[in-house]
Amino acid sequence: MPSGATDPILLTDLAGLSLRNPVVLAAGTAGYLDEFQDVVDLGKVGAVVGKSITRLPREGHETWRIIESDAGMLNAVGLANMGVEAWQKELAPTIKSRADAIGLLPIGSVSGFSIEDYLAVAEAMNRIEALGAVEINVSCPNVHTGTSFGESPEMLRDLIGALRSTLTSTRMIVKLSPLVFGPMLDVARAAIEGRGSPAGPNFRPGADILCISNTIPAMAIDVESRKPRLSNTTGGLSGPALHPVAVRLVHMVHKEVAKPAGVPIIGLGGVMRWEHAAEFILAGATAVGMGTSLFVDPKSPTKVAKGLAAWATRQRVSNIRELVGGLHA
Numbered sequence: 530m531p532s533g534a535t536d537p538i539l540l541t542d543l544a545g546l547s548l549r550n551p552v553v554l555a556a557g558t559a560g561y562l563d564e565f566q567d568v569v570d571l572g573k574v575g576a577v578v579g580k581s582i583t584r585l586p587r588e589g590h591e592t593w594r595i596i597e598s599d600a601g602m603l604n605a606v607g608l609a610n611m612g613v614e615a616w617q618k619e620l621a622p623t624i625k626s627r628a629d630a631i632g633l634l635p636i637g638s639v640s641g642f643s644i645e646d647y648l649a650v651a652e653a654m655n656r657i658e659a660l661g662a663v664e665i666n667v668s669c670p671n672v673h674t675g676t677s678f679g680e681s682p683e684m685l686r687d688l689i690g691a692l693r694s695t696l697t698s699t700r701m702i703v704k705l706s707p708l709v710f711g712p713m714l715d716v717a718r719a720a721i722e723g724r725g726s727p728a729g730p731n732f733r734p735g736a737d738i739l740c741i742s743n744t745i746p747a748m749a750i751d752v753e754s755r756k757p758r759l760s761n762t763t764g765g766l767s768g769p770a771l772h773p774v775a776v777r778l779v780h781m782v783h784k785e786v787a788k789p790a791g792v793p794i795i796g797l798g799g800v801m802r803w804e805h806a807a808e809f810i811l812a813g814a815t816a817v818g819m820g821t822s823l824f825v826d827p828k829s830p831t832k833v834a835k836g837l838a839a840w841a842t843r844q845r846v847s848n849i850r851e852l853v854g855g856l857h858a
């Protein structure tokens with residue numbers, strides 16, 4: 530576990546990964562690793578998921594690619610990133626020392642458009658021991674085919690099966706979309722089961738951890754110019770409006786699929802205050818992601834961790850894990 534002050538009531542375990550508290554900074558909202566350390570106290574969060582990396586470098590979409598709306602934030606960044614080659618050369622060799630310097634637990638993130646794309650990045654990340662886990666983004670609504678794998682249980686099984694044989698020395702998180710209404714449970718099952726062949730005795734056949742969820746496809750219009758407000762026309766909605774949607778999905782997937790399989794969930798979507806994080810935990814999340822709230826108040830992750838500790842004390846538990854899935858239905 531990373532060093533740094535922690536409250537024992539918040540210590541948690543995510544598929545064998547020790548976290549000082551359940552708060553995880555979400556992919557794409559906290560830079561590649563430690564760039565936000567001047568504004569966010571990275572030594573006080575449980576873990577940080579880096580920006581999604583693709584096989585080739587990407588400029589992303591043009592301005593405007595992030596806008597505010599009454600419901601939260603809309604983004605169509607378009608997976609702008611340095612690409613795996615530069616990541617391997619420039620970032621990977623320094624991950625351990627930079628993460629250790631601030632007591633940060635780093636998690637990698639992979640995006641792609643084909644199985645080969647995902648494998649190329651996963652293979653590079655699998656070699657970096659300092660990464661606690663690698664998150665597979667199968668749910669980006671802002672690029673063509675970005676959600677294809679996350680919408681089809683059969684395609685997802687193929688992808689996860691292939692990735693499992695590549696991710697042999699790190700945990701795999703599969704990040705799902707909130708918009709697979711019909712087959713959500715089938716998609717979650719496919720993520721957990723893959724093609725059924727574990728890479729080794731210590732591994733599951735598929736995801737070790739699920740992350741629920743990514744953003745909701747959405748759109749905003751400037752009524753004077755009569756043009757879309759985002760250069761990409763549509764984007765992903767995050768923040769407050771996503772929260773109750775994601776809470777329901779975490780509840781449903783935890784109860785029907787993840788709990789019986791023993792797979793922990795990271796609840797993600799619209800956590801602005803500790804109460805939102807507590808809702809996710811009661812619905813069945815072991816850890817809780819935060820993204821949009823960093824843009825509003827970079828101190829919010831620390832405040833959420835504090836609020837969770839006080840809540841757990843009031844609930845008279847000795848550790849926050851006792852509250853996971855503790856909803857009185």
Ligand SMILES: Cc1cc2nc3c(=O)[nH]c(=O)nc-3n(C[C@H](O)[C@H](O)[C@H](O)COP(=O)(O)O)c2cc1C
Binds near residue numbers: 556580769799820821
């Ligand atoms: C500006 C921005 C960039 C994002 N980039 C990524 C990304 O690269 N990979 C990814 O898996 N999710 C990405 N996301 C989605 C977030 O990780 C998260 O799933 C979503 O914002 C919901 O959480 P929130 O309501 O706390 O922001 C991005 C979100 C935002 C707002």
